[in-house]
Amino acid sequence: MTLRTTNWPVRIAGMIGIASTMVLASIGTAQAATDDSLCGTDKLIDIAEMSWPSAAALANIHAIILEKGYGCNVELVAGDTNPTLATLLAKGTPAIAPELWVGSVQDAWDKGIEDGVVAVAGLAISDGAVEGWWIPSYVAEANPGLKRVEDLPEYAQLFADPEEPAKGRFYSCPPGWGCEIANAALFDAYELEDSFNLFSPGSGGNLDASIARAFVREEPIVFYYWGPTSLMGKYDMVELEMPEYDPVIWKCNMDAECGPNGKSSFASPPVIVGTAAWIKNEAPVVNNYLSNISLNNVQISQLLDWGAENKADAEATAKYFLKTQQDVWTLWVPENVAAAVIASL
Amino acid sequence: MSGRLVYVGQIDMFPEIFETRPVRIWIDNGLDWMVKYWGDWFEAGAYPLLVMLLAIQNFLLSVPWWLIIIALGGLAYVATKRWILPIVVVVALLLVGVMELWEDAIKTMALMIAATITTIAFALPMGIAMSRSVILRRLVTPILDLMQTLPSFVYLIPVVMIFGPGKVPALIATIIYAAPPLIRLTDLGIRLVDTEIMEAAQAFGATKRQKLIGVQIPLALPTILAGINQTTMMALSMVVIASMIGAGGLGYQVLQGIGRLEVSRGLFAGLGIVALAIIFDRITQAFGKRLQERIGLSDKNS
Numbered sequence: 001m002t003l004r005t006t007n008w009p010v011r012i013a014g015m016i017g018i019a020s021t022m023v024l025a026s027i028g029t030a031q032a033a034t035d036d037s038l039c040g041t042d043k044l045i046d047i048a049e050m051s052w053p054s055a056a057a058l059a060n061i062h063a064i065i066l067e068k069g070y071g072c073n074v075e076l077v078a079g080d081t082n083p084t085l086a087t088l089l090a091k092g093t094p095a096i097a098p099e100l101w102v103g104s105v106q107d108a109w110d111k112g113i114e115d116g117v118v119a120v121a122g123l124a125i126s127d128g129a130v131e132g133w134w135i136p137s138y139v140a141e142a143n144p145g146l147k148r149v150e151d152l153p154e155y156a157q158l159f160a161d162p163e164e165p166a167k168g169r170f171y172s173c174p175p176g177w178g179c180e181i182a183n184a185a186l187f188d189a190y191e192l193e194d195s196f197n198l199f200s201p202g203s204g205g206n207l208d209a210s211i212a213r214a215f216v217r218e219e220p221i222v223f224y225y226w227g228p229t230s231l232m233g234k235y236d237m238v239e240l241e242m243p244e245y246d247p248v249i250w251k252c253n254m255d256a257e258c259g260p261n262g263k264s265s266f267a268s269p270p271v272i273v274g275t276a277a278w279i280k281n282e283a284p285v286v287n288n289y290l291s292n293i294s295l296n297n298v299q300i301s302q303l304l305d306w307g308a309e310n311k312a313d314a315e316a317t318a319k320y321f322l323k324t325q326q327d328v329w330t331l332w333v334p335e336n337v338a339a340a341v342i343a344s345l
Numbered sequence: 346m347s348g349r350l351v352y353v354g355q356i357d358m359f360p361e362i363f364e365t366r367p368v369r370i371w372i373d374n375g376l377d378w379m380v381k382y383w384g385d386w387f388e389a390g391a392y393p394l395l396v397m398l399l400a401i402q403n404f405l406l407s408v409p410w411w412l413i414i415i416a417l418g419g420l421a422y423v424a425t426k427r428w429i430l431p432i433v434v435v436v437a438l439l440l441v442g443v444m445e446l447w448e449d450a451i452k453t454m455a456l457m458i459a460a461t462i463t464t465i466a467f468a469l470p471m472g473i474a475m476s477r478s479v480i481l482r483r484l485v486t487p488i489l490d491l492m493q494t495l496p497s498f499v500y501l502i503p504v505v506m507i508f509g510p511g512k513v514p515a516l517i518a519t520i521i522y523a524a525p526p527l528i529r530l531t532d533l534g535i536r537l538v539d540t541e542i543m544e545a546a547q548a549f550g551a552t553k554r555q556k557l558i559g560v561q562i563p564l565a566l567p568t569i570l571a572g573i574n575q576t577t578m579m580a581l582s583m584v585v586i587a588s589m590i591g592a593g594g595l596g597y598q599v600l601q602g603i604g605r606l607e608v609s610r611g612l613f614a615g616l617g618i619v620a621l622a623i624i625f626d627r628i629t630q631a632f633g634k635r636l637q638e639r640i641g642l643s644d645k646n647s
Contacts, residue, residue: 162388163399163511171510175597176604201510202600203589209502210510216381311369 038337039072040285043278046094048079049314053307054228054300055099058124060318062098062293065329066286068344069337081105085274089117092276096290099124103269104178119280121273121290127297130227130239131179131266133170133186137236139220148241149186149263153195158220161197168196171210171223174203178254183224185253185261186242211235230308233301242266292332299328319345380506391513394463398512402455410447414438417624424631433627437620446595446617453584453594454621456512460519460580465573468524472531472569473557482532489525497522497586505590515592519583526575534568535561564640570633577625584618595621 045066049059059076067074077094084097085105089112102109112118133149139158140146146155152168161169170187173180180200187198201207207223208231214221215235222240225232242265249262273290280287295303303325307317322329323345330338405413414435421430441450475482497518504514538561546560562569588596595614602611 162509163395174604175601180604199510199591200593200597202591202593202597205498205502206505206510206590209505209590213380213384213506213509216377216506217384309370311366311373 037071038285039066039070039283041283042073043095043282044073044075045096045279045283045286046075046077048084048088048094048097049076050084050097050099051078051080053230053304053314053317056314057300057303057307057317057321058098058295060314061321061329062096062290064318064322064344065333065337065341066289069333069341070285070289071340072286085109085112088112088274088276092117092278095276095279096121097274100272100274101129101269102272102274103129103267109274117277119275119277119287121275121279121287122292123270123294124273125228125271125297125300126294128268129271130232130268130297132225132239132242133222134225134237134239135220135222136215136218137238138218140238146240149190152190152192152222152240156195159196159222161199164197168222169199170196171207171221172198172200173224174201174207179224179226179266181256182250182253182266184256186263189253189261189263228297228300228304230301230304232297233303233305234308289332293329295328299325376503376506384507384509387507388509388513391508391517394459394516395511395513397462398455398459398516401459402452405451405455406448410442413451417628421624421628421631424628424635430627430631434624437624441617441620444613444617446598446614449593449595449598449614450617450621452592453581453596453618456516456519456584456587456592456594457577457580457621457625460516460523460583461573461577463516464520464524464527464576464580468527468572468576469531469569472528472572473535473562475528475532476535476561485528489528492521493525497583501586501590511591512593514590515587518590519580519587522583523576523579526579527569527572530568530572530575531565534565534572537568538564567633567637567640570629570636574626574629574633577629578622581618581622581625 047059047063047066049056063074063076066072079094079097081101081104084094085100085108087093088097089108100109109118113120135146143155143158145151152170156168159168159170161167170183170192172183172187184198187193187196192198201210207225211221211223211225211231212235213219225237243263244265245267246262246264247267249264250267252258253261253264273293275287275290279290303317303321306312306320307314310316310320312320322341326338326342333341417438418431418435421434422428424430441447471485475485500521501514501518504517508514508517535557542560542564543556546556551559584592584594585596585599588594588600595617598614599611599618602608602614
């Protein structure tokens with residue numbers, strides 16, 4: 001979900017994209033916007049509803065505001081980082097990707113910007129994404145000496161691996177995620193092999209379940225995690241300190257072939273609202289709205305936590321947000337739009 | 346064209362008879378409660394499984410690779426008394442080694458062997474009990490259906506929550522999936538023993554116990570062995586899914602191949618699983634066949 005390393009298919013898709021957008025562009029101009037509604041365009045605005053909860057909730061929030069408030073012609077389509085980016089670059093659809101982690105697809109994204117097929121409307125998460133190594137706050141309180149990653153070897157017994165009790169267990173990333181490589185590099189740079197096992201949870205679900213189990217039982221656990229996520233909103237956790245983010249070291253850490261590995265915090269990749277270029281050119285009202293809609297990590301994590309607690313789907317979570325957080329989102333839109341959205345709820 | 350967004354709500358949907366959300370919250374909180382207060386007990390209860398699995402794994406890892414190849418090749422020769430199968434076994438294992446998958450293959454093998462042993466330990470008595478009680482059979486059969494059809498992803502996460510992440514939940518998930526065929530085939534094998542033979546045993550004055558141990562089980566052995574063969578195969582087919590909850594081994598390589606779009610890595614690990622499957626399938630089948638010949642049930646003698 002977060003930092004996947006599979007860039008090459010996106011690059012190929014990007015190359016196909018240049019060719020196909022040249023064809024599409026000629027068709028596109030024939031349908032100039034003649035709508036006099038608030039929306040400013042009658043073209044279908046398809047919004048990518050990504051497979052993870054925060055992006056799905058954001059997609060639904062924007063879909064409701066754009067449809068009920070601005071009277072746009074909106075459709076939600078299923079997506080995920082790589083497939084959505086590929087079709088966005090190749091076909092200019094979906095028109096809006098409301099939570100795009102460009103850090104993981106930087107090259108392809110930069111190329112798309114250069115070619116003028118995509119655009120950045122604004123930030124989706126105002127304080128960027130959070131990634132790091134965490135311990136529960138009850139562990140941090142009980143062990144005031146454990147603050148930095150360097151301190152971990154001393155506390156290995158606290159996090160004993162049930163399959164090899166002499167060592168601690170560090171919960172890393174599922175296979176194939178970019179953070180798996182980064183974690184292995186940091187594990188190596190901090191020379192943790194002698195005191196810890198690098199445990200791969202095998203899947204995101206297993207990582208979540210392992211963390212939830214530890215928190216429910218108030219057991220010690222040290223793990224990799226990222227935000228904004230419902231888990232981060234639900235449980236109190238403390239990040240272990242690492243030296244400041246260093247792009248040179250990080251680039252090497254993210255490359256399994258590169259060495260030696262260094263110590264550096266995770267990059268805090270910008271999480272943006274990505275759009276097809278036509279939104280900027282043909283739907284300035286929509287673009288203006290999208291430039292204005294960032295939430296911070298805490299707001300999103302808490303929203304997701306509400307959704308998880310109440311078994312709400314993305315649409316219900318979005319409606320809950322629109323109902324309860326009016327002092328947040330009404331600042332994004334003119335008054336008449338806000339009134340129309342509230343009336344529809 | 347506005348109103349597309351609520352496409353679902355406007356169609357006449359199945360009416361909400363009662364709200365299910367409280368039920369779901371209740372189930373989830375119930376699981377949390379169980380994890381919180383009973384987690385230690387479950388973990389302690391499953392500890393022997395972990396010890397057995399680690400013992401098997403550490404033993405297999407401590408044996409030199411060539412000895413394992415010779416041993417499995419020898420087993421194949423004993424099973425078939427021919428040279429074809431041993432050659433296939435040796436070549437398949439060498440291939441696994443050449444693909445740099447030896448350690449992963451051993452881990453997978455250990456998981457499969459541990460799952461098979463545990464399954465035999467409780468599936469055999471269960472199958473025997475089912476063959477002797479119609480009521481028990483009627484009760485257990487739907488549970489076996491459930492175990493075989495419920496998508497394993499459904500119970501993977503609860504099993505992790507209850508037993509703690511790592512090899513134990515992977516082993517338990519594998520057992521849930523792999524046990525039904527052995528239970529069914531044990532039950533079937535015993536019930537299919539010729540009634541005339543049973544009458545003869547009765548005429549000799551055999552007790553119920555003597556009939557079971559001396560007549561029914563030996564005659565059902567080929568069917569039971571077919572069940573064990575099925576169990577090993579199903580355990581192997583679970584390795585990728587088991588790796589999703591921390592089992593490691595070949596399945597983990599497959600997952601990594603998928604995640605990084607490295608087709609070659611996935612393909613190599615997949616071929617490794619196939620190699621293990623062929624080896625264990627052929628060896629257990631060959632033993633089953635020899636057993637049938639010895640009992641006199643094979644096609645040749647009938």
